[in-house]
Amino acid sequence: MTNRTVLVLLDPATEIRTSALELFTIARGLGTVEAVALAGVGVEVLAQLEAYGVESVHQAEFSDAAGRVVTGDERHLPAVVAAALAAAVRRADADVVLLPSSFAAKEAAALTAHALGAGLIIDAAGVSEGDDGRIVGSKRVFAGSWDTSCEVTTDVAVLTVRANAVVPAPAAARVNTQTEPLPVEVPELGVTLASREVKARSGDRPPLEEAAIVVAGGRGTDGDFGPVTELADALGAAVGASRDAVFEGWWDTYVGQTGVTVAPRVYIGAGISGAPHHRGGMQASQHIVAVNSDPEAPIFEICDFAVIGELADVLPQAAEEIRRHKG
Ligand SMILES: Cc1cc2nc3c(=O)[nH]c(=O)nc-3n(C[C@H](O)[C@H](O)[C@H](O)COP(=O)(O)OP(=O)(O)OC[C@H]3O[C@@H](n4cnc5c(N)ncnc54)[C@H](O)[C@@H]3O)c2cc1C
Numbered sequence: 001m002t003n004r005t006v007l008v009l010l011d012p013a014t015e016i017r018t019s020a021l022e023l024f025t026i027a028r029g030l031g032t033v034e035a036v037a038l039a040g041v042g043v044e045v046l047a048q049l050e051a052y053g054v055e056s057v058h059q060a061e062f063s064d065a066a067g068r069v070v071t072g073d074e075r076h077l078p079a080v081v082a083a084a085l086a087a088a089v090r091r092a093d094a095d096v097v098l099l100p101s102s103f104a105a106k107e108a109a110a111l112t113a114h115a116l117g118a119g120l121i122i123d124a125a126g127v128s129e130g131d132d133g134r135i136v137g138s139k140r141v142f143a144g145s146w147d148t149s150c151e152v153t154t155d156v157a158v159l160t161v162r163a164n165a166v167v168p169a170p171a172a173a174r175v176n177t178q179t180e181p182l183p184v185e186v187p188e189l190g191v192t193l194a195s196r197e198v199k200a201r202s203g204d205r206p207p208l209e210e211a212a213i214v215v216a217g218g219r220g221t222d223g224d225f226g227p228v229t230e231l232a233d234a235l236g237a238a239v240g241a242s243r244d245a246v247f248e249g250w251w252d253t254y255v256g257q258t259g260v261t262v263a264p265r266v267y268i269g270a271g272i273s274g275a276p277h278h279r280g281g282m283q284a285s286q287h288i289v290a291v292n293s294d295p296e297a298p299i300f301e302i303c304d305f306a307v308i309g310e311l312a313d314v315l316p317q318a319a320e321e322i323r324r325h326k327g
Contacts, residue, residue: 004031004095007088009105010057011076013037016048019100019210021168023161024052026127027098028171030135034058036088036182038075046177053171058092058182060084070186073196077189078104082111084184089116089156091182096135098127101160102209109160119152121159125263125284126166135159143257143276144283162263163210164286204233208253211238213266216255216282218242220271220292220311223250227315228270234319234326238264242272256281270311274299291315 006027010020027033035049035057049057062070062080074080085097085108097112099105101123113120121137130136135157138149152159208214215237217228225239232239241251243259255262257280267285272278274290274297282288283302290303291314300306307314 006031006096007094009099010035010037013039023098049177050174051170056178058088060184074193078107081108085112086115097158099160113158118156119154140284143280208238213237214264215268216240218272219244231315231319234322
């Protein structure tokens with residue numbers, strides 16, 4: 001491992017999400033880890049940064065061109081986040097910037113790379129060091145049909161990394177994280193932020209995009225998502241659906257090429273045929289389990305574990321067994 005500095009975006013600064021812990025875990029394998037926060041971090045956040053081996057945190061302090069302090073929601077606009085990241089890279093002489101793969105973070109990553117003349121990889125499923133010491137991002141493309149490795153040839157590499165790329169793990173030893181103010185001038189935006197609403201997460205289920213396990217139901221449920229949600233809750237999984245199931249009004253969010261793209265550790269598709277449009281949004285999953293009553297269903301061609309059977313029989317049995325093991 002060469003002596004490089006890796007910056008990780010920490011947004012929000014008030015809590016540490018699993019996606020940030022995954023990025024810190026990846027960053028430790030690449031070099032010295034530092035975080036960039038869009039506000040001051042609290043004691044609890046600092047304790048987690050110490051546990052994950054983050055040597056320092058650059059706490060952005062925004063001001064406008066006239067020197068007035070900026071503390072509003074515009075701090076989260078991609079152009080403003082990019083200004084903070086670029087300032088942090090210049091100050092820390094950093095080599096790598098890691099961000100999660102949310103839509104806003106991808107835009108911020110592109111703007112940061114543009115400002116720094118850096119190489120950019122979006123939606124990496126893994127980040128490593130190549131034989132020549134350069135940063136390599138691996139990703140699945142073309143609806144999961146190709147695995148690619150991209151080497152960054154510029155001095156600075158900016159990458160957004162998909163959720164579940166690694167299992168988050170604390171550092172072998174805690175560090176004493178230093179906090180440092182990072183003065184950032186908010187750029188000329190050309191837009192005015194009218195409102196920003198952070199959506200409350202529904203129930204106890206993880207968000208579909210980030211979940212380590214996803215259970216999805218299709219037309220084969222015939223409108224009864226009870227067995228799907230029962231298994232999901234036994235596993236602590238997110239619930240998804242096929243587009244047809246959503247168009248029938250049986251669920252609200254669908255997985256697929258025109259829906260949400262997921263790449264969990266385990267994807268369970270129940271009563272889903274595995275049409276190309278659906279596969280495009282889930283084929284990058286690490287393990288695919290399919291439950292279908294038709295032995296000829298196309299989803300069986302891409303799954304790791306196939307269950308031929310009625311989902312109303314199979315899923316409750318699986319949920320029961322999981323609850324028993326947990327108990
Ligand atoms: C432009 C475009 C974009 C699209 N984008 C998407 C997208 O992003 N995501 C998406 O999902 N779809 C998308 N679609 C639709 C897609 O092509 C398929 O029509 C859809 O995915 C099929 O949904 P399904 O698998 O639930 O239904 P079906 O194809 O009808 O499959 C149902 C399956 O359930 C099985 N089954 C039936 N009863 C049972 C039972 N009791 N127990 C177990 N199994 C059972 C059947 O054997 C069958 O395999 C798109 C289509 C178009 C035209």
